[in-house]
Amino acid sequence: MQRVNIFDTTLRDGEQSAGVSLNPYEKLEIAKQLEKLGVDIMEAGFPASSKGDFHAVKEIAGQIRSLSVTGLARSVQGDIDAAWEALKEGAYPRIHLFLATSDIHMQYKLKMTPQQVIETAVASVHYASQLFPVIQWSAEDACRTKLPFLAEIVERVISAGATVINIPDTVGYISPAEYGKIFSYLKENVPNIHKAVLSAHCHDDLGMATSNSLAAIQHGAGQVECTVNGIGERAGNASLEEIAVSLHIRKDYYRAETAIKLEEIKKSSDLVGKLTGMVVPPNKAVVGRNAFAHESGIHQDGVLKEKTTYEIITPQLVGVNENSLVLGKHSGRHAFGKKLMELGFDLQKEELNQLFSIFKKLSEKKKEFSDEDITALVFDEKFSNGEAAFELLSLQVHYGSSGVPAASVTLKSDKGMIAEAATGGGSVEAIYATLERCTGVKIDLLDYRIQSNGGGKDAFAQVFVRISMFDKEISGRGIAQDVLEASAKAYLHAVNKYYVKFENSEGLKATI
Numbered sequence: 364m365q366r367v368n369i370f371d372t373t374l375r376d377g378e379q380s381a382g383v384s385l386n387p388y389e390k391l392e393i394a395k396q397l398e399k400l401g402v403d404i405m406e407a408g409f410p411a412s413s414k415g416d417f418h419a420v421k422e423i424a425g426q427i428r429s430l431s432v433t434g435l436a437r438s439v440q441g442d443i444d445a446a447w448e449a450l451k452e453g454a455y456p457r458i459h460l461f462l463a464t465s466d467i468h469m470q471y472k473l474k475m476t477p478q479q480v481i482e483t484a485v486a487s488v489h490y491a492s493q494l495f496p497v498i499q500w501s502a503e504d505a506c507r508t509k510l511p512f513l514a515e516i517v518e519r520v521i522s523a524g525a526t527v528i529n530i531p532d533t534v535g536y537i538s539p540a541e542y543g544k545i546f547s548y549l550k551e552n553v554p555n556i557h558k559a560v561l562s563a564h565c566h567d568d569l570g571m572a573t574s575n576s577l578a579a580i581q582h583g584a585g586q587v588e589c590t591v592n593g594i595g596e597r598a599g600n601a602s603l604e605e606i607a608v609s610l611h612i613r614k615d616y617y618r619a620e621t622a623i624k625l626e627e628i629k630k631s632s633d634l635v636g637k638l639t640g641m642v643v644p645p646n647k648a649v650v651g652r653n654a655f656a657h658e659s660g661i662h663q664d665g666v667l668k669e670k671t672t673y674e675i676i677t678p679q680l681v682g683v684n685e686n687s688l689v690l691g692k693h694s695g696r697h698a699f700g701k702k703l704m705e706l707g708f709d710l711q712k713e714e715l716n717q718l719f720s721i722f723k724k725l726s727e728k729k730k731e732f733s734d735e736d737i738t739a740l741v742f743d744e745k746f747s748n749g750e751a752a753f754e755l756l757s758l759q760v761h762y763g764s765s766g767v768p769a770a771s772v773t774l775k776s777d778k779g780m781i782a783e784a785a786t787g788g789g790s791v792e793a794i795y796a797t798l799e800r801c802t803g804v805k806i807d808l809l810d811y812r813i814q815s816n817g818g819g820k821d822a823f824a825q826v827f828v829r830i831s832m833f834d835k836e837i838s839g840r841g842i843a844q845d846v847l848e849a850s851a852k853a854y855l856h857a858v859n860k861y862y863v864k865f866e867n868s869e870g871l872k873a874t875i
């Protein structure tokens with residue numbers, strides 16, 4: 364089994380994400396977590412770039428003692444000196460030197476000839492080798508570099524003292540097969556390549572950073588550079604968690620391993636997300652909120668029967684507590700029944716089916732159901748049903764800031780359908796005036812309260828009312844996606860309760 368070093372650059376290339384700026388305290392906090400995560404090398408910053416970064420790198424090098432802390436430097440003396448000042452107290456100091464080697468970068472950015480680039484690279488490695496015990500050298504934009512030139516400069520910097528050679532896909536341009544070929548080419552065409560560890564550094568501009576990193580490992584890379592959550596310049600860097608987990612679960616295929624403590628992944632991801640402000644997308648591999656969430660009925664049924672049907676890794680492997688079966692539009696009876704059991708409801712099959720069909724109907728409007736939603740649904744159905752005197756079939760409300768609110772309602776009663784309409788000062792008053800007409804009874808509203816059932820914009824509305832009918836006071840509650848429907852339901856619930864409790868009329872069963 365090949366051992367691959369994880370070179371974490373969350374604090375350098377990761378911090379190059381647009382809009383991200385970490386202060387030295389935040390960098391140190393992340394560095395400590397990266398140490399727990401088990402990275403082999405940590406690039407803490409670019410010391411020459413700012414005073415803040417210089418101090419952050421110095422502080423991290425002073426405090427992180429179990430692994431190598433490194434810093435980036437251009438091929439100029441000032442950058443190398445700044446890196447040395449920041450890193451010299453480190454436990455295992457190393458420098459990361461870089462210089463671009465593609466025609467585009469040499470001609471337009473550096474304004475140097477290939478020969479000048481070779482000379483500058485060699486001179487910088489020589490200079491750095493007087494200070495640093497370990498020198499990593501990167502050929503910036505290596506993947507758009509002519510291969511013979513890349514081989515030539517790599518041979519020259521190894522001869523000058525570089526022992527880690529990084530081949531960055533700086534602009535996220537390469538494909539896995541091509542990237543692998545570059546590593547093979549260098550192994551065959553650089554005489555002293557055996558003196559250096561080859562390293563991969565991939566960007567995700569075309570969504571291939573992880574695949575490319577894995578291809579490099581298959582073609583002899585002994586180090587991969589990556590960031591937590593895949594943050595980084597433009598579309599980001601290869602994501603540490605994706606690489607580490609891929610190698611772990613596909614040992615059979617890659618035959619390579621890392622020292623990453625996988626159970627620290629979620630914690631690291633949360634910390635980096637929080638301190639950088641870069642929210643992890645829900646569908647992000649391994650660490651996204653949905654990475655272990657199953658929404659569709661067939662998947663949920665499979666997972667309930669045997670987790671491995673739809674889970675290639677356990678959530679616990681990466682430090683996530685457990686998977687979740689999200690109840691929504693695509694859920695089926697198995698998952699719905701399991702949720703009811705978890706919430707303590709032991710229902711008969713018929714009750715379950717009835718609730719399930721109500722849930723399915725509601726799920727066309729409502730995206731997700733929380734535990735509170737399901738509980739409210741069960742209470743609403745199980746404890747307020749029976750054969751009601753009045754059942755709400757439809758409700759229409761017209762409201763405009765300049766018109767008179769009006770409602771029309773259709774109810775089912777034991778005497779047949781009742782349809783009425785009325786107006787009111789507000790929408791709720793219009794509904795209650797209409798319902799009063801439907802029942803044909805004088806009803807006073809004594810109290811009306813509304814509350815959201817849980818958080819979120821699409822949370823159920825719960826309405827509680829207290830009414831007076833024939834000198835009796837009675838309460839009712841209603842739950843619905845819409846506040847006005849919940850208001851109508853609460854009112855009818857109270858009316859129905861009156862008939863069950865006080866009239867005990869034929870056909871009405873006392874279920875309260």
Ligand SMILES: CC(=O)SCCNC(=O)CCNC(=O)[C@H](O)C(C)(C)COP(=O)(O)OP(=O)(O)OC[C@H]1O[C@@H](n2cnc3c(N)ncnc32)[C@H](O)[C@@H]1OP(=O)(O)O
Pocket residue numbers: 376379409411412413436437438439461462463472473474503533596
């Ligand atoms: C692929 C990568 O991720 S490379 C790392 C990128 N990271 C960063 O740039 C973050 C930190 N950078 C900074 O804070 C600033 O760019 C600094 C402090 C490093 C430099 O700032 P400035 O001196 O104002 O230069 P500026 O950034 O505008 O231009 C870069 C200069 O460095 C040169 N340069 C670029 N790469 C290298 C290199 N590897 N070695 C030597 N010189 C280089 C450019 O040609 C340009 O030189 P010029 O001024 O003679 O034209």
Ligand SMILES: CC(C)C(=O)C(=O)O
Pocket residue numbers: 376435461501502503504529531532533534564566
């Ligand atoms: C500095 C180098 C390694 C880099 O970040 C890149 O080329 O993407």
Ligand SMILES: [Mg+2]
Pocket residue numbers: 376531533564566596
């Ligand atoms: Mg980069």
